Amino acid sequence: MICIMSFILPIGSGKGGVGKTIFTANLGIMLAQSGKKTVLVDLDLGGSNLHTCLGIKNSNSGISAVINKQESSIEELIFETGVENLYFIPGDTLNPGTGNLPFFIKQKILKQLNKIDADFVILDLGAGSTYNTVDFFLVSSYGIIFTSPETTSVLNAYSFIKTAVFRMLFRSFKSKSAERDIIYNFVNSKIEGSGRSFTSDLINELTANSYMSGQLATQKIKEFHPWVIVNRAENQESVDLGLKLRDITRKNIGIDLDFLGALPEDREVQLSIFRRSPVALTHPDSVFIKSLGLIAAKLSSGEAFPQPELYLDDDDLLAIDDD
Numbered sequence: 264m265i266c267i268m269s270f271i272l273p274i275g276s277g278k279g280g281v282g283k284t285i286f287t288a289n290l291g292i293m294l295a296q297s298g299k300k301t302v303l304v305d306l307d308l309g310g311s312n313l314h315t316c317l318g319i320k321n322s323n324s325g326i327s328a329v330i331n332k333q334e335s336s337i338e339e340l341i342f343e344t345g346v347e348n349l350y351f352i353p354g355d356t357l358n359p360g361t362g363n364l365p366f367f368i369k370q371k372i373l374k375q376l377n378k379i380d381a382d383f384v385i386l387d388l389g390a391g392s393t394y395n396t397v398d399f400f401l402v403s404s405y406g407i408i409f410t411s412p413e414t415t416s417v418l419n420a421y422s423f424i425k426t427a428v429f430r431m432l433f434r435s436f437k438s439k440s441a442e443r444d445i446i447y448n449f450v451n452s453k454i455e456g457s458g459r460s461f462t463s464d465l466i467n468e469l470t471a472n473s474y475m476s477g478q479l480a481t482q483k484i485k486e487f488h489p490w491v492i493v494n495r496a497e498n499q500e501s502v503d504l505g506l507k508l509r510d511i512t513r514k515n516i517g518i519d520l521d522f523l524g525a526l527p528e529d530r531e532v533q534l535s536i537f538r539r540s541p542v543a544l545t546h547p548d549s550v551f552i553k554s555l556g557l558i559a560a561k562l563s564s565g566e567a568f569p570q571p572e573l574y575l576d577d578d579d580l581l582a583i584d585d586d
């Protein structure tokens with residue numbers, strides 16, 4: 264059986280206006296230019312503007328057509344961008360007001376996004392930790408959390424990660440289960456600062472209920488590897504903030520958050536919005552695009568994705584040779 268392996272990269276942030284859409288558009292262009300088939304999806308329903316950052320007119324129907332049942336398949340909504348290997352699925356500019364989605368519609372969208380045949384499918388999400396956004400973020404273990412170096416933005420990024428982890432654990436158990444009650448009560452009563460990681464306390468409570476539940480939660484946490492990017496960085500302090508967010512998240516929440524890199528403040532980025540032409544196309548030598556190139560290369564080479572810790576088994580390898 265041939266398995267289509269595309270990496271889905273959701274881009275989220277606690278605070279709005281930190282550069283997610285600019286990043287999505289330009290990263291998409293760079294991945295496509297390096298030969299990776301890339302599909303950009305505008306999932307900022309209610310505030311779609313990815314087409315503007317890509318510099319294309321949005322006259323095609325988008326995700327809202329699937330939500331409103333005018334279209335049954337997301338595949339039908341994919342269209343070419345003019346950049347080789349780069350495709351785009353619009354959001355809802357033609358049909359605004361799709362900000363609140365029932366869970367089954369989200370599931371339908373996510374199921375179809377998972378089936379897209381591409382190397383990368385990048386989801387530009389709306390800002391904030393509403394369940395709508397967080398559920399889209401959780402479609403992959405490798406989401407990217409965007410922040411600017413402002414304190415409010417970093418704190419909101421931390422809240423976003425915390426909400427995502429609890430939502431991920433909650434959804435790992437069946438509806439109306441005892442485990443969901445434990446997680447719900449834990450989230451609503453826990454005060455930060457006990458010195459231990461949030462998740463280890465919660466896992467203890469889940470394990471006290473059932474050994475298997477504790478094991479499942481431990482496994483889910485181990486598999487969750489989101490990244491953080493600090494955008495509009497101006498100096499080393501901005502970079503250090505990203506590292507600090509990583510360290511605090513690891514210590515307090517107990518997940519393996521990694522720092523994917525920093526992107527500098529660059530006036531060319533602002534000008535690109537007025538020009539309606541992405542900076543990756545007009546100014547490939549700009550500092551923003553040079554730094555983005557490092558991130559794109561990490562993603563493109565697969566180096567950023569943790570490899571499973573498996574030992575080789577000589578017997579198995581010999582058995583493969585025999586076939």
Ligand SMILES: Nc1ncnc2c1ncn2[C@@H]1O[C@H](COP(=O)(O)OP(=O)(O)OP(=O)(O)O)[C@@H](O)[C@H]1O
Nearest residue numbers: 279280281282283284285390495527528529532533
């Ligand atoms: N590295 C940068 N240098 C300079 N300006 C930037 C940079 N990144 C983003 N900006 C500015 O920030 C603005 C907001 O960016 P963008 O729309 O990508 O944010 P967003 O996180 O997608 O916002 P929202 O949450 O509203 O969707 C851009 O219009 C641009 O002017």
Ligand SMILES: [Mg+2]
Nearest residue numbers: 283284307388
């Ligand atoms: Mg945006």
